[in-house]
Amino acid sequence: MKAFVYEKGSLKVTELPNPQAGAGEAVVAIKAAGLNRRDLYTPGRLGDDSEALILGSDAAGIIEAIGEGVTDWQVGDEVIINPSLRWYEQSDTPPVDFDILSFPDHGTFAEKIAISAEQLEHKPAHLTFEEASVIGISPLTGYRALFTKGQVVAGQTIFIPGAGSGVATFLIQMAKNVGARVIVTSRSEEKRQAALEIGADVAIDTNEDWLELLKDEQIDVVIESVGRATFNRSLDVLKKGGKIVLFGATTEDVVDFDLRKFFYGQYTLYGTTMGSRDEFRACLAHLAEFNTHPVIDRTFSLNEAETALQYLKENHQFGKITLTI
CATH class of the missing domain: 3.90.180.10 (Medium-chain alcohol dehydrogenases, catalytic domain)
Structure with missing residues (x-):
């Protein structure tokens, strides 16, 4: 063969x-x-x-x-x-x-x-x-990050840095399927527009001032996979008591962040990778229920x-x- x-x-x-x-x-x-x-x-x-x-x-x-x-x-x-x-x-x-x-x-x-x-x-x-x-890898990773770890439900606002990855496109679609509001970032105007076309509510330039652009948003969950380049910026826009779910680090793996700021903010950080067969089957059922392609x-x-x-x-x-x- x-x-x-x-x-x-x-x-x-x-x-x-x-x-x-x-x-x-x-x-x-x-x-x-x-x-x-x-x-x-x-x-x-x-x-x-x-x-x-x-x-x-x-x-x-x-x-x-x-x-x-x-x-x-x-x-x-x-x-x-x-x-x-x-x-x-x-x-x-x-x-x-x-x-x-x-x-x-x-x-x-x-x-x-x-x-x-x-x-x-x-x-x-x-x-x-x-x-x-x-x-396979992408939707399973996204499903566990969103629903097992992030516990995302209708009415919440989700922030996804890096809109163009395979996982990100599944995250956008699955979060919208359950009634969440989705904000994404990308350096590419073309990718930002594509993200809006598949359901994202807001798409901002990675190089812009996130704090200023998102000052009126209450972000409940951040789904992070970029790593050092965006981790602290993501933490800055997360609401007090919010969650960060981390499944990758396409930039550098090691991140420095302010522990005092983190515990004063009552944030929760989850790590995740891939998922179980139970979650894979749940993911398949989700995609079929919402006719997601x-x-x-x-x-x-x-x-x-x-x-x-x-x-x-x-x-x-x-x-x-x-x-x-």
Whole structure:
């Protein structure tokens, strides 16, 4: 089968043996796969002497074979892959054997994958394969951040720095689905306008004075993923007693902030990453209930995977990027 791999210091499309379904597994013929920023970082974790590893964590496809003991699935079922491995029940933290698909095991940028049947869910009927292929890391992360940690409800105001990421576009849509008010930021006028078009109520320039522009807002929850570049600015606009939910740090990881200001403000800081199968299923039900379609910025072929990664690295996208396979 054809696959996009990182091997001995280089990215390339190559031929690998077809996977076989072991006990409890299914082989999925992948129709489309979604990119995540994780795919940019995995090669750096592997080093220059690594054997071929297929990148990619998200995908949708059709079951073509099932292994011994698999009773809940049939050949021909249309499925999406839950990339949150072995985290089944909702909990404060993932289990000790939790991993994210594609490291250390093979991922989804390939024509086929053999994976535990426990990691499969039915493809939402209202989504195309390309749309379904991005229902993985981004919406699961966003769902847990919004609803498990942030406890967002109708009438609250949510602030999301960085409007163009895949997670951000899901956050905007899901928060609006439940009746929240959504404020976003971006340096790009084009991305600010796109955020408004998918439901954001206010979109401000990252370089503007947030305190001045938002002085009349009561922000209940900040969903932060930018890191050092925006963390303290986000804290400044959060109402007293508000929550910050943090799931990423696309700028520097280490942040200095005023502890006295924090505890006087009675703020709450939550960390989160990915989510459980319970939350993934709840997320799927939410998307189906509100007929929510992911925002797809561009679609590339598997042969163009390296170009797609470069496009992602340069932050050109608004929403998600997919590979058709």
